[in-house]
Amino acid sequence: MIQLIEAIVKPLVDHPDDVNIKVVEDDARITYKLTLNKSDIGKIIGKQGRVAKSIRTIVYAHAQSTENRKVYLDITE
Amino acid sequence: MKQMTATGQTVDEAVQSALSDLHTTKDRVDIVVIDEGKKGIFGIFGSRLAVVKVTMKVDPIEEARNFLINVCKQMDINVTIETNVEGKHVFFNLASDKVGYIIGKRGQTLNALQNITQLVLNRHSEQFMIVTLDAENYRKRREESLVLLANRLANKAVKEKKEISLEPMPSNERRIIHSTLADNTKVKTYSVGMDPNRYLVIAPK
Numbered sequence: 001m002i003q004l005i006e007a008i009v010k011p012l013v014d015h016p017d018d019v020n021i022k023v024v025e026d027d028a029r030i031t032y033k034l035t036l037n038k039s040d041i042g043k044i045i046g047k048q049g050r051v052a053k054s055i056r057t058i059v060y061a062h063a064q065s066t067e068n069r070k071v072y073l074d075i076t077e
Numbered sequence: 078m079k080q081m082t083a084t085g086q087t088v089d090e091a092v093q094s095a096l097s098d099l100h101t102t103k104d105r106v107d108i109v110v111i112d113e114g115k116k117g118i119f120g121i122f123g124s125r126l127a128v129v130k131v132t133m134k135v136d137p138i139e140e141a142r143n144f145l146i147n148v149c150k151q152m153d154i155n156v157t158i159e160t161n162v163e164g165k166h167v168f169f170n171l172a173s174d175k176v177g178y179i180i181g182k183r184g185q186t187l188n189a190l191q192n193i194t195q196l197v198l199n200r201h202s203e204q205f206m207i208v209t210l211d212a213e214n215y216r217k218r219r220e221e222s223l224v225l226l227a228n229r230l231a232n233k234a235v236k237e238k239k240e241i242s243l244e245p246m247p248s249n250e251r252r253i254i255h256s257t258l259a260d261n262t263k264v265k266t267y268s269v270g271m272d273p274n275r276y277l278v279i280a281p282k
Contacts, residue, residue: 011144050273051192051196053189055193057181058148058186061181062178066153
């Protein structure tokens, strides 16, 4: 899953080396915390959160077939 | 983007050495001559080496295609992609045995992937390009079912004399319904709300 998020996010940013994903999980859910270089956050969220929404759609689609817990994607600094 | 500077006795030699270092050919790079070099007297005094800067050109369409293949691979889906370019429109046709996963409910996943692919492509492209993703003729089938839906709901709106709201759809799908019902004299269509929750209403005239 982490590789999928990286595969989507890295080609979109100016600083691919600053892309970092931390996993926080418990019994009910997995949260992927995506941190980016400050200057790239806007690109990943997009106008009206359009890009973020598209990324989540793809990530959740994949999660449906591989995970039986709820999956979340957080985008933070 | 890969680039390097190289030196040589002449401009040509410098370029050649850069090309062999980058493992590429002349038509796939941009070359900037920084210094043409000087032969000097008897090739000894006052001679200067030629310096060139060679930058590898990235083909935005190839980049976008690689991006798609890579993302699908991470979703455990092997795809083959057929590419078609018409002016500023780029069509990628995906084929796979698990094509249903790529399309998703009402084409959600396919549309999301299309949005992001367009971003990736335009990052590398000088001219703005529009990307369309398709998988197993999904777009065509969706259009056919939207036309059917439009005509069915138009009849219903007339019969029940009330407005019918549709679920939110992307602009290209709304356009199909608008144009289907444009010639219909009994109903009018309009859209309400803001993208991505903009939806279409069919109302009797």
